[in-house]
Amino acid sequence: MSKLRLYPKVARLFLGGHIVAGEDIGSSYSLVSPGYEQWFLSTMHRYNDEMIGELSKHLDPSQSLQILDLAAGTGYNAQAMQGLFPASRLTLVDISSGMLREARQNLGEDASLITSDMLHYLADCADGTFDVVICAWAIKYRNPLQVIRHCHRVLKPGGYLAVIVNTKDTLPQVAHIYPRLLARHVHKITKLMLPLPNPRNLAAFDGWFQKYSFTKIKSQAGFQDFNFPTSRELAEFIVSTGALAGFDIMLDLRDPAVFADLVQLLTDHHFTGTTHRYVYGIYQKPSCSQRNLRRRKANE
Template sequence: MENINGIAKICKLFLTNKFTDLSDIAKSYTRVSKNYDKVFLKEMHKYNEEMLRELTLKYATGNLDEDINILDLACGTGFNSRFLNNNFSKVKFTLVDISKGMLNEAKVNCNFNANFIEKDMLSFLKSSSENSFDIVVCAWAIKYQNPKKIIKEVSRVLKKNGYFAVIVNLKSTLPEVRKIYPSLVLKSYRNVDKIMKELPNPISENSFIKWFVKNEFYKQKVKSGEHIFEFNTSEELTTFVTSTGALAGFDSMVNMEVNKVKDNMIDLFNSNGIKTITHKYVWGVFKNDK
């Protein structure tokens, strides 16, 4: 009976267009902003750094003495900008994020020449002039809006021969959460008031590359991989996935701040023998040739 009631409620929400939106994403990241660096980036920063080192290497050829204008889209806590600030000398940064909490963390962390703007990625890009930036970086966030529209706008605001660096999860990421999530929704349907649509993560490295080459970008380097987090208990695992932004949006569909919902997730991880979380990702550095 519980499953039937849950399915009925989900169908009703779908038919009445009760979907999560960007404001829910913003709230999710504001909620985890204080712990984001020490919980998620504590281990995942190495992949940001791989991408940023490649970006620095490619851009540095003949450009180090020039003034550089860098846009950090969905900047989070400012990790990418801090890294780049340590590798370039004459830089002006623009850090954009829809989450007030994340942007506040970035303001604390980035004590250099920077503008901080609370806005979603597409709105900011559409309000920006052509040929405004030398470098654009977007880490773990391009999937929260239409990636192809973002890439098209980035091509417009980037100068010719500018660089765009992106890291994002693949569609097959978090298989452990995907395994238990439908059951979690049905068990917790009383706490479901919105539906989260599937995020447009790339299916593969090749599909990721195609996003860019169709918008006059040349691939410089692309790399995919996975990172496995291991936990001693299901309680630790549940705390991790609800404290990192991994469920951003989905934690608005099923309110993960409700203890009963967390208990249901713990039980489902336990009953399925799940003690790991797998992040599958791809990053790329692309050169604009419009």
């Protein structure tokens, strides 16, 4: 019976335009920002590090690079780039003011921090502004193709774009129980969170960048298991990492009754762990000479 109430509620929210917006997602991340590095990056940072390590192989540490970190969060990636390229200028953009407060503490005053939606910021950027653009775990919160198109425009010729994001099949245990949780608390749903445009797989991910004539430097897929002694600890992890940002606006997972049911559903299904599945890639905007070479080859 609860599912029969859920579907009409979802339809009413959609038709009424009551949709989770970017500012809502920013609020989700602001809530988890104090513990974000402890709960999420303490494990997942190794994949950020791997991506940045690959990126750094193609950059000159003596140059003063213009580096843009989109959805910069607590500034983890920016700190890494700051250490590797100390002469560079860093610009961090995030819609969450809470995340940027953490970033300011981590980075000091040696960076520009801008509270903004990533697409709004990119739209206002001049062509050829940056040598490097990084976007970790967040391109899914906006239309990825629009983000990539703007990144191509704001990058200098020969510049690099590095992106890491979850795939559609991430957190399968959570995806299994979330609809059941919604059905139990239909009356508490006030906004609709639309499905996120995560890539299906690595080939689909690469295709996003090929569409805008980026040259692939490297891309790969991977996963990270998170296992806990109890279902309750898994539930604490779920609500503390930002992994369900936006979906926790559709239904407040910190509401005591909702959280209790989240724990119960995980327990009933014997879930004490979950899996983050992801892809990452480094792509280069062709330089003028590379574009000319492509044209000559095409005309031969």
